[in-house]
Amino acid sequence: MKPRSRIFAIFAGALAVLVLGSGLLLAATGVATVRVHEKQGDGVRLYVPVPALLLHAGIAVVPLAMPARDRARMRAEIGDRGPALAALLAELERCPDAVLVDVQEHGESVQVVKEGRTLAVHVRNTDTDVDVSLPAGVLTHLIQAFTA
16 A cells, blocks of 8 residues: 555544544434524524533533532532432433423423433524523533532
């Protein structure tokens, strides 16, 4: 094999491993999304996907970056409910798909839905549709970070 061919093969292999690894990581951790659609003709259409891995990294850093008094206040507010909250969220990840909250009033609706490994909030009114989805594991990680 010529040196150029060898270098190209190494580069292509490394790129394939990087792309495949990134895809597997996204599949394992999930993606949080925010979608906003204003229904007027020139209204905002926004879609923001965020890899859950970035959220996990941020959750790990935030308690370290917060002032100690704020962390202590949060722990005091959570109190001894922290382990129960973490257990509840972990169990929520394992439960079957379901509508957890469904409120409809005056042409507006809010739904909180568990879909697969994702928690989703759907808000509908006459002007705007808003959808936010978050892998359930992110919430479990958040509670554990602030109660540890």
